[in-house]
Amino acid sequence: MAPRTGNNNETRGRGGKRRGHPYRHSRPKPSGVDGTLGGSGGDGKALFSTRPARAPRSAAPEVPRAHEGGVSLPADTAVLADESVAHEGGVPFSSLKGKLNDDLLQGLENMGFKYMSPVQEEVFSKLPSLSSDCLVQAKTGTGKTAAFLLPAIQNLLEGNRPARGQVGILVICPTRELAQQIAKECDGITACLPRHQKIECHTAFGGTAKASALNKFLNGNPTVMVATPGRLDDILGEEEVRERFKDLKTVVLDEADQMLDQGFAPAVRKILRSIPPKRSGWQGMCFSATLPKEVKEVVNIVLSPGYTSLSTIDPNETPTVDRVPQFSVIVPDIKQSFAALLALIDKEYTAAPDDFKVIVFGTTARGVAFLHDLIKAALPQFRVFELHSRMSQGPRTRTTEEFKAAKAGILLASDVVGRGMDFPNVGLVVQLGLPSSGEQYVHRVGRTARAGRDGRAVILLFEDEAFFVKTNPKLPIKPYPQELAASLEPYYMQIDRACAEVDEDTKAKAYQAFLGYYKTYMKKLRMNADGIVALANEYAKAMGCPESPMISKKVVGKMGLKGVKGLRIGEGEVEQRRGVIIGEGRGFFQPR
Numbered sequence: 001m002a003p004r005t006g007n008n009n010e011t012r013g014r015g016g017k018r019r020g021h022p023y024r025h026s027r028p029k030p031s032g033v034d035g036t037l038g039g040s041g042g043d044g045k046a047l048f049s050t051r052p053a054r055a056p057r058s059a060a061p062e063v064p065r066a067h068e069g070g071v072s073l074p075a076d077t078a079v080l081a082d083e084s085v086a087h088e089g090g091v092p093f094s095s096l097k098g099k100l101n102d103d104l105l106q107g108l109e110n111m112g113f114k115y116m117s118p119v120q121e122e123v124f125s126k127l128p129s130l131s132s133d134c135l136v137q138a139k140t141g142t143g144k145t146a147a148f149l150l151p152a153i154q155n156l157l158e159g160n161r162p163a164r165g166q167v168g169i170l171v172i173c174p175t176r177e178l179a180q181q182i183a184k185e186c187d188g189i190t191a192c193l194p195r196h197q198k199i200e201c202h203t204a205f206g207g208t209a210k211a212s213a214l215n216k217f218l219n220g221n222p223t224v225m226v227a228t229p230g231r232l233d234d235i236l237g238e239e240e241v242r243e244r245f246k247d248l249k250t251v252v253l254d255e256a257d258q259m260l261d262q263g264f265a266p267a268v269r270k271i272l273r274s275i276p277p278k279r280s281g282w283q284g285m286c287f288s289a290t291l292p293k294e295v296k297e298v299v300n301i302v303l304s305p306g307y308t309s310l311s312t313i314d315p316n317e318t319p320t321v322d323r324v325p326q327f328s329v330i331v332p333d334i335k336q337s338f339a340a341l342l343a344l345i346d347k348e349y350t351a352a353p354d355d356f357k358v359i360v361f362g363t364t365a366r367g368v369a370f371l372h373d374l375i376k377a378a379l380p381q382f383r384v385f386e387l388h389s390r391m392s393q394g395p396r397t398r399t400t401e402e403f404k405a406a407k408a409g410i411l412l413a414s415d416v417v418g419r420g421m422d423f424p425n426v427g428l429v430v431q432l433g434l435p436s437s438g439e440q441y442v443h444r445v446g447r448t449a450r451a452g453r454d455g456r457a458v459i460l461l462f463e464d465e466a467f468f469v470k471t472n473p474k475l476p477i478k479p480y481p482q483e484l485a486a487s488l489e490p491y492y493m494q495i496d497r498a499c500a501e502v503d504e505d506t507k508a509k510a511y512q513a514f515l516g517y518y519k520t521y522m523k524k525l526r527m528n529a530d531g532i533v534a535l536a537n538e539y540a541k542a543m544g545c546p547e548s549p550m551i552s553k554k555v556v557g558k559m560g561l562k563g564v565k566g567l568r569i570g571e572g573e574v575e576q577r578r579g580v581i582i583g584e585g586r587g588f589f590q591p592r
């Protein structure tokens, strides 16, 4: 397969090009009557006494929104209306003049933020005060970052600024990449503040030199701190650091459901014990595109009773972006799933070759490393990127920046970029293998169709994993419109040749990670331990391993696979060189 030009004979309405302002689509109807999620709502008073006036509509005639007020338009008209909304629809940030600091408004303008996105509008019109506790749900890629940064920063500027050297706003998020991205957005928003009001935004995340970052933090004026839980918990062990959080005004949990799940909650709870107690009055803000019921039972660790619940998602809707068609491809076995990935890329590229920018999610970091080497060898005509937790921070940051800036290319990624990451213009998201949950599926799909653009999503599973589609019936996944499984023959040779180029060490690590990951899904896969090992051995075979890689006794014991048939026990290359590597399963919870 080679990148081809032209000849796009399928009409899909894809292309991911920005038309008009990025939030051109009709504003989603808030859930319930007043947009609350249920739970304990606010007292109904809006942050600003009156709802900001709608943008003055220029010369264009007033066109009703396609989904608003029960107006039902013929299909063609609805599209026209939507396009019209593109230029006229949202509430402009300029309507917040006098309520939002002029320099923040200028910062937003410089960033190209002209109109508020629905969640931004919701927060500014429904939050009882700038410092109210809130739980906010909005679809992926709809501007939640600015929706929590703006009120929190404005609150500081309204006479609530902490003393010099003190942290005023603490944002906790799951990954290093996301922390960097949030900090960048914060810098953009505050860029126009005069020198005497300057707001420094610091970050703290693992994989970077702790001492120098700490030094910078202790000698600086870190009014905003964006951190991942592990490193934050670590540095809060120092008295000097804890001292800097004494005057805290706001704590934000971004990707709140993940921050409160079993993987992160212990670290988050520990952090909360190191900062002033909730009763000292700091504001709690929880944001995510997915807020399963269980989360609402634990948000009270950061939100006071009576907090405001806001949502731009109808409770009967899925939190995936409406304009992303979602498809599944189910193939009988693992080897076919590799071939189907090539076939899929071929088909999708042929249909829309311009600026072909794709993210392929794999199940484990080591598996992604293998997939990266495989795709690089099989499809040398594409620019191929790799991003996962087993890479050191330097290459992780570099690749993040490169893929953000790239016009086209294929990123093989693990869940380290499954949530929150904003890679502009990704037109297609592929998920190869079982996602860890329905929520994770939603967040991964959300890497496309951001800020009003279009996108597509395909999940590629082998038969044993197909239950995922059935057990998540609310996800709008349809069978892929073209037959892939029957036309894989030409791709097998390509896969075999490419597998031969991938080194055995990479495959051995991928094999071990696969065992760890699928072992945690044994019940859902309706398999016993023998079945999981047989599946991993099939994976090894598909990767072109002459026999299944060796695995150490210790690792086998840790995975609970002692005595299971089909494992080759011994000190394999992986263990000899790097010491024991544990499997990467859901049990470990951190983004892989």
Ligand SMILES: Nc1ncnc2c1ncn2[C@@H]1O[C@H](COP(=O)(O)OP(=O)(O)OP(=O)(O)O)[C@@H](O)[C@H]1O
Residues within 6 Å of the ligand: 022, 112, 113, 114, 115, 116, 117, 120, 138, 139, 140, 141, 142, 143, 144, 145, 146, 288, 289, 419, 420, 421, 422, 446, 450, 451
């Ligand atoms: N009002 C706006 N006008 C134009 N662009 C915006 C606006 N608000 C946010 N954006 C841009 O939209 C993109 C998505 O925003 P953001 O990353 O905050 O989304 P999100 O809702 O947090 O997504 P996720 O659920 O994936 O974390 C970013 O590129 C951001 O800069």
